[in-house]
Amino acid sequence: MTVTDTAGKQKVTCVICLEEFDWNGREAYRRDDNGPPSHVTLPPRTSARWAPEIQGAVLRCPNEINRVPHYFPVDFVLHERPIVIGFVGASRAGKTCLLAAMSGEIDRQRLGPRGLRTMPVNLTEHNTYRSNVVDPFFEKGIAPPHTRNAALVSYADAVLLTTGAGLTFPLVFFDAAGEQLLGLQKHAMALRFLHRVDGLIFVVDPTKIGGEDSRDGVEDDELSDATTLDDPTYSATVAGLRFRDKKDGRLLIPAALAITKSDRLRFTPPVDRWLSRPVPSAVDRFLFRQESQDAYAFLHQRRATAWLAPVDQFQWCTLHFVSASGSSAVRSGPAGPGEEAPPGRFVRPARPRRVLEPLVALLAMIGERDVQYVRGG
Ligand SMILES: Nc1nc2c(ncn2[C@@H]2O[C@H](COP(=O)(O)OP(=O)(O)O)[C@@H](O)[C@H]2O)c(=O)[nH]1
Ligand SMILES: [Mg+2]
Ligand SMILES: [Zn+2]
Incomplete structure (x- = not known):
């Protein structure tokens, strides 16, 4: 209100x-x-x-x-206060693709079965984002342009959602690259974000973690891009949140771990099972728990302990297998003399898989303390 x-x-x-x-x-x-x-x-x-x-x-x-x-x-x-969601992860983890996939799915009313409709509002930034980033991604498989940490925390998109019960609230997405704590502290936008954020999506890039089979089929250029295998770059953002409410040492902000690029692991159990599964029509806490346990075991077996840190740092944290594109990226050719590098592409137009699950889990967790945002939540 x-x-x-x-x-x-x-x-x-x-x-x-x-x-x-x-x-x-x-x-x-x-x-x-x-x-x-x-x-x-x-x-x-x-x-x-x-x-x-x-x-x-x-x-x-x-x-x-x-x-x-x-x-x-x-x-x-004119309605409820905005719900602010932050995407946290290293550069190239897949944050921008995941955001574009979520935004496109929301615009296509894919939250409808969860009792949430988006209302058309004429937000110039959203329209520009849709025509420059989301539509080329969905229609032609063009990867969103890579932004090299222009700002540590930056606005990404905003939509207006209405629940079946008639509750309307803005949903705002922020990209929190979070590479430097110092920068986070000095940056006014970052500070407002850290004070305000309602839910966090930690983006896990499974092609950057160790383990027996997780890196099979990963192209060399992507591996050479890897920073330290053990550094998911969550720590700066989490440290920046230290003044927020805690219980038993754990932050009370709902969090979700999204293992993105799961299309790369679509033949690897248990990813295969989850990725091909249709999403339920209401929030199913039992399924969220099952998927979280599977994803936790998957990361734990691959000794990706640093990536699992949010599970211990946050009171509520769910884990999900998602794919923004639904298909692999194709290697873009080198730029000719005086040309700009061609935009990255996927082999097919984007067919996102389960990208709204982390968001639905967050809204259900946020709703638990507040008002009910998603059906069954
Ligand atoms: N196979 C696959 N590759 C992805 C996916 N999402 C991102 N990528 C790859 O990862 C690269 C970096 O993604 P981006 O979203 O720009 O990362 P950011 O730096 O965290 O915003 C993309 O250009 C793609 O090559 C996905 O869902 N599947
Ligand atoms: Mg990005
Ligand atoms: Zn403003």
């Missing part, structure tokens, strides 16, 4: 940079075809004109990024 004080002011959260600011419920902007959005005053909420007037109206966040103002639809502050 949005909080309104007596002066009609309301504390709202920007879904792009997580800045909190006061909004009087009236001042907004409207985009023109060209030029910056122009200022408008909305009618009072009791007015019959309110509903038509807020269509397309945007708020201007007072926190400019690199002196450029950003705007987001009023719809994002």
Whole structure:
């Protein structure tokens, strides 16, 4: 529920940079075809004109990024507070692909069987992300462009979701590369993220862990890309969260471990069993527990103990086998003289497998303490 004080002011959260600011419920902007959005005053909420007037109206966040103002639809502050989800993992772990896969699946209403619908909102950033990253990934198998740690924590995407019971909330995704603790502490966006984050997805790249068979069929260029086999780069983010609530020394923020690129292991038990399994139509805690146990055993057998650290550091943590692309990446040819490197590709258009499971598990865990976000949660 949005909080309104007596002066009609309301504390709202920007879904792009997580800045909190006061909004009087009236001042907004409207985009023109060209030029910056122009200022408008909305009618009072009791007015019959309110509903038509807020269509397309945007708020201007007072926190400019690199002196450029950003705007987001009023719809994002009219309901429940945003749920902020962070993706944590080393560079090349597969965070960007997993995010693109999740975002595309959400837009295709694949959360529908879980009782969650996405509402169309005209968030420029989301539309740009969809047409530049998600659509080429789903339609042509083009890998999202590789971003070399431009920022330690960066905005990735935001959507508006409604539950069967009529509860509407923004879901905001952040990419937390988390390579340097120092950077995390100094970075204002990173700090807001660490204070606000509601759930974490730790991305595990199984091609980077040891073990008898896990690296079979892994192409050389991917292996040479490996950092230390034992360093999943979670520690900086986890250390940055040390001021958050704990119980028995464990963080109370729900966490999920997503073993991505599982298509590489699709013939390896128990991955084969899980990857081919249709997802249930309601949250099934028994299945989450079974998959978590299988995935834990899988990583433990391969001595991937550092990757399993979140299981001990977080009070609630589920484990999942997922694949963002559903198929292998093809090696891109070298760039010709004066050319840009060609974009990475997958052999087929993306057919994500089970990518929404970590998110559904997180929403169920978050809902346990709060309101119910997913059916059966
Ligand atoms: N086979 C397979 N490869 C993947 C998958 N997701 C990512 N990759 C590969 O891993 C590379 C790095 O992924 P990316 O999402 O950019 O990693 P990030 O640096 O963590 O954001 C991609 O270019 C692909 O080659 C997947 O689901 N399956
Ligand atoms: Mg990335
Ligand atoms: Zn902002």
